[in-house]
Amino acid sequence: MDASSHPHQVGVTIRNAVKRYGSFNALNDVSLDVAPGEFLSILGPSGSGKTTLLGLLGGFVQPTSGSIHLGATDITHMPPHKRDIGIVFQNYALFPHMTVGQNITFPLRARHMPKADWPARLEAALAMVELSGYADRSIAALSGGQRQRVALARAMIFEPRLILMDEPLSALDKQLRETMQLELKDLHAKLGATIIYVTHDQREALTMSDRIAVMKDGKLVQVDSPRTLHDRPANAFVASFIGEAMLLPVARQDAGILTLSGKALRSAHAIPAGKDLFLTVHSEKLTLAGPSTAPEANLLPGTVSSTVYQGESVRIFVTLDGGHAVSLRLPSNHSGWQIMPERGQAVTLALHPDDTIVVPQAA
Amino acid sequence: MVRPRRPVPAADGPMTHTLTPEERRERRLILALLTPALAVVGVLLIAPLIWMGWQSFQGPDGFSLMHYQRFLTDSVYLSSFIQTFRIAFVVTLAALLIGYPIAYVAAKSEGIWPPIILGMVLVPFWTSVLVRAYAWLILLQRRGIVNSALQDLGLIDRPLLLVNNEFGTTMATLHILLPFMVLPLYAAMKKIPAELETAGASLGGNGWLVFRSIYLPLSLPGVIAGSVLVFVLTLGFYITPELLGGGRTFLVSMLVSRNIELYNEWGAASSISVVLLLVVFAIFRLASMLIPFERIMGTK
Numbered sequence: 172m173d174a175s176s177h178p179h180q181v182g183v184t185i186r187n188a189v190k191r192y193g194s195f196n197a198l199n200d201v202s203l204d205v206a207p208g209e210f211l212s213i214l215g216p217s218g219s220g221k222t223t224l225l226g227l228l229g230g231f232v233q234p235t236s237g238s239i240h241l242g243a244t245d246i247t248h249m250p251p252h253k254r255d256i257g258i259v260f261q262n263y264a265l266f267p268h269m270t271v272g273q274n275i276t277f278p279l280r281a282r283h284m285p286k287a288d289w290p291a292r293l294e295a296a297l298a299m300v301e302l303s304g305y306a307d308r309s310i311a312a313l314s315g316g317q318r319q320r321v322a323l324a325r326a327m328i329f330e331p332r333l334i335l336m337d338e339p340l341s342a343l344d345k346q347l348r349e350t351m352q353l354e355l356k357d358l359h360a361k362l363g364a365t366i367i368y369v370t371h372d373q374r375e376a377l378t379m380s381d382r383i384a385v386m387k388d389g390k391l392v393q394v395d396s397p398r399t400l401h402d403r404p405a406n407a408f409v410a411s412f413i414g415e416a417m418l419l420p421v422a423r424q425d426a427g428i429l430t431l432s433g434k435a436l437r438s439a440h441a442i443p444a445g446k447d448l449f450l451t452v453h454s455e456k457l458t459l460a461g462p463s464t465a466p467e468a469n470l471l472p473g474t475v476s477s478t479v480y481q482g483e484s485v486r487i488f489v490t491l492d493g494g495h496a497v498s499l500r501l502p503s504n505h506s507g508w509q510i511m512p513e514r515g516q517a518v519t520l521a522l523h524p525d526d527t528i529v530v531p532q533a534a
Numbered sequence: 535m536v537r538p539r540r541p542v543p544a545a546d547g548p549m550t551h552t553l554t555p556e557e558r559r560e561r562r563l564i565l566a567l568l569t570p571a572l573a574v575v576g577v578l579l580i581a582p583l584i585w586m587g588w589q590s591f592q593g594p595d596g597f598s599l600m601h602y603q604r605f606l607t608d609s610v611y612l613s614s615f616i617q618t619f620r621i622a623f624v625v626t627l628a629a630l631l632i633g634y635p636i637a638y639v640a641a642k643s644e645g646i647w648p649p650i651i652l653g654m655v656l657v658p659f660w661t662s663v664l665v666r667a668y669a670w671l672i673l674l675q676r677r678g679i680v681n682s683a684l685q686d687l688g689l690i691d692r693p694l695l696l697v698n699n700e701f702g703t704t705m706a707t708l709h710i711l712l713p714f715m716v717l718p719l720y721a722a723m724k725k726i727p728a729e730l731e732t733a734g735a736s737l738g739g740n741g742w743l744v745f746r747s748i749y750l751p752l753s754l755p756g757v758i759a760g761s762v763l764v765f766v767l768t769l770g771f772y773i774t775p776e777l778l779g780g781g782r783t784f785l786v787s788m789l790v791s792r793n794i795e796l797y798n799e800w801g802a803a804s805s806i807s808v809v810l811l812l813v814v815f816a817i818f819r820l821a822s823m824l825i826p827f828e829r830i831m832g833t834k
Contacts, residue, residue, distance in 0.1 A: 229736055251735040264733035268751045277747075281738035329738065 180207040180363055181242035181332040183228070188237035190223050190389075197223040198234070199389040205367060207242075210359050212368045212376040215386035216412070221369045224386070225337055228367065230254050241332060252281065257326030257334040257364075261341060263318045265310045271297075271321050272306030278329040296324040299358070316347045323355075327362065336368045340375065352378050373413050377401060385409050401453075403440070406530050410451040418449040419495045421529060429529055432493020436469040438527040447532035454486070456526035457499035459510055460519040468521040473497075475512045485511060489518060590804035601805035610784065611806070615813070618786045621700065621775075622768035625708045629715040629764045630757065632708075637719035637756070641726075652720065659713045667777040670706040671697055674778075698780020706774045711767055715760035722756025723749075762818070769814065786810050 183205040190198040198220050205211045213221045226232030227239060230251035238247045246254055257278075265274050275296055276289050284292075297303045300320035305313075313321065319339060326334055336355075340348045356379050359366055370376050376383045377397040384394040385408075393405040404410035407418055421429045423442050428435055431450060442448070460470055473491040484500040485507065491497060499520065501507040512518050553561070593600045605611045640651040658666065673679050674696035681693040696702055726749060734744035772787040779785070786806060793803040 231732055252738050252740050256736065258736040260729055260733055262729065264729040266730060266748055278737040281743055
């Protein structure tokens with residue numbers, strides 16, 4: 172747990188992993204490289220295969236075909252208890268009949284580490300998750316956030332080469348979840364361990380990850396950094412799954428021009444060929460056209476259909492002249508209220524060509 | 535008496551605070567709902583127990599300790615108690631050793647298997663005890679199926695004495711009481727989240743460590759419940775030992791029935807029942823002092 176050197180850093184290589192249950196393909200030819208020390212999230216709706224992929228890494232699911240390497244070691248058929256992978260489970264899976272200390276030292280006991288070394292390691296692990304002095308507490312006496320930390324300490328104490336986390340924050344309330352997200356990120360920086368994090372919460376994935384692997388129907392759809400994923404989605408599924416995106420059907424005119432309801436728009440990005448194209452409109456990319464709007468911006472006239480006050484911002488729903496519905500946000504501050512349109516008012520929205528992203532239906 | 539003790543909220547006396555009309559109504563309702571059960575327990579359990587206790591102190595000339603003095607003078611009493619508890623202990627242990635793997639497999643299997651396994655445990659349960667006792671008699675007697683099979687295979691020269699003794703009694707009692715062990719075990723095992731074993735394995739625990747340090751302790755509530763049931767039921771078992779004991783087993787239940795059927799000695803029969811009840815209480819008190827049930831159940 173020395174921050175300066177990470178001897179346990181190791182990458183993960185998944186090659187052509189397939190898992191079939193009868194005729195159902197839970198995993199369909201998944202290949203993924205995780206760099207040593209990377210924080211990679213696997214993001215997808217339920218049933219997308221992310222839990223199967225996690226089971227494959229943990230050794231609880233045997234692949235139908237394909238291979239998994241941890242560093243240079245082939246672990247495809249290695250039993251779970253020999254893999255040296257720390258796993259934090261969704262419901263923590265703490266042992267209810269053991270104390271906090273007994274839970275955390277279980278991996279040391281399983282590895283027959285000399286008992287004399289346990290106290291120091293336990294202290295370090297407890298300090299790491301800020302639970303010093305809790306060793307003799309029973310699990311039943313802990314809050315959700317504390318249980319989460321115990322699970323984390325238990326998965327880290329044996330300095331595993333890889334830590335897997337299966338939606339570890341999903342049982343916590345929103346505020347605690349956001350605190351824990353930042354704490355986990357800090358912990359990752361401190362430990363330097365490779366972390367694979369499964370979640371269905373796109374915001375969580377965007378907040379914590381170095382890279383995000385988006386899954387759908389047992390396949391990897393896109394593996395990219397949070398920003399690339401958000402701003403340059405590979406297809407309509409990723410675009411609709413990440414952020415508050417609205418997808419408007421458009422036609423391609425040439426590599427830089429598209430038409431939305433007959434109106435030509437410019438894009439700074441190469442527009443993919445083919446039919447079934449969609450313009451990805453994130454609400455934060457839209458602004459009300461005004462004096463500060465860039466001259467090259469695409470202008471979209473429309474009518475305000477409603478406004479919803481949401482505390483920190485006001486969400487404005489606009490029906491474009493072509494009939495498509497979009498929304499944008501104005502901050503609920505002084506300058507926002509100055510230009511706040513009313514319901515029924517005609518407005519012109521601006522979308523910069525850099526933010527004008529066209530995606531195909533499927534990759 | 536082996537359940538985890540939860541702090542019972544002390545009933546507030548009328549002095550501590552006055553009840554609101556809602557609270558009074560609620561308490562009246564609770565009392566009304568409990569009345570039928572209390573009446574049944576009172577009439578069918580408490581009253582007969584008191585009557586039995588009173589009767590055990592009645593001699594021909596009023597109050598007497600003569601029935602209890604017999605425990606010290608008549609060696610049959612002591613040997614009968616020892617034999618009864620020995621059989622109860624052996625049956626409980628054997629039921630646990632046989633029942634645990636059955637319950638484990640049933641709890642671990644999926645699909646149609648759990649009902650099939652539990653069904654196989656339960657089907658004999660629906661057959662009359664009398665029928666099963668005679669069935670064991672036929673199987674285990676001198677020229678029964680077991681003995682002839684062993685002789686035909688050349689494993690034994692002379693028939694083994696399998697029945698009309700303690701072995702036959704133990705065997706048949708075990709068979710009849712096995713479901714009382716398997717069902718509580720199964721219920722307790724079903725409550726153990728599968729992810730705990732997965733977690734144990736992922737943390738480096740091999741199968742034996744995970745079973746020993748996670749599964750087994752968490753299944754102990756079932757072990758305790760099943761063992762208590764089987765132990766107590768064996769102590770009072772009557773028909774099976776009567777039929778399969780062949781006069782060589784003389785259990786406490788038979789001692790009670792002889793006193794009534796042959797000698798019409800209700801006082802003696804009552805005193806035996808009282809002593810048996812007290813010994814059982816003492817055993818469980820001792821057990822609950824020695825075994826930290828509350829910690830095992832994870833309630834502490």
